[in-house]
Amino acid sequence: RPVTTHGLAKLFDEASRQPCSTISLLNTDPSLLPIETVSIQVARSAKLASFNAYRKCCGFPPLRSFEDLTSNNDVREALKACYGGDIEKVEFFPGLFAEDVRPGATLPPLMATMVAVDAFSQALTNPLLDPNLFNKDTFSEAGMAVIASTASLADIVRRNIVGEKVDPLVSLTRRDIPGS
Known part of the structure; x- marks a missing residue:
């Protein structure tokens, strides 16, 4: 309904002007926590490999410490407590969302x-x-x-908004980063 109510141009414009939320641990809306819990349980049942195993498989060097994983002290301390201080025990999903996003990037390296x-x-x-x-x-x-x-993408959007009153900003990058 939002597309038919507000129009494609307005939706792209608003989405392009909104700063993206950070993809990280400790940034989950409480209403989604039960889903995240099930994701961890399913991963354990399926015996998914560790986060470091996935890093190696994708050509990244294995992490040697929690400091290599994230600069967020709260996340580091929570993971250390959860995994007994052993970086090799960090599970796939928590590691995927704990990894720092590089400057100018949208996603952490392994996820990207x-x-x-x-x-x-x-x-x-x-x-x-x-x-x-x-x-x-x-x-x-x-x-x-x-x-x-x-x-x-802007070309595609503009081709499909004929007659709409908004000339939208269409962007997937942050405007505060040089070259984006």
Whole structure:
């Protein structure tokens, strides 16, 4: 309903102007805690590997200390208490959300890598990217011209808001970081 009530332009504009909440531990709305608890229980039942094992699998060096994981002292102390001071015991989900976000980044390093691998593996296997399908016979000459002229998410949004009164800001980056 928000799209039909307020319009796509207004929603993108408001979303682009809102600072993103931090992806981290100790930043979960209380209403979501039961879901987080179940996630940990399912991970334990499935015997997911440790956070460090996932880091190694993705080409990152293993962490040697909680200080390597996070600069947030409250998070560090909570994890040390939970895992008996052993960084190797940190489970996948807590580690994923405890890891510091690098300056200018949106996600912590391991999470960003996993999201990127998933996104690209899905995109590159999309049948529409097959040279036998990605052509004017599938999309028409006009459609191929529109695809070729599309350089950003903003282009797609603007193409789909004809008649709306808002000229939206469309951005996935923070404006306070140089080069974004």
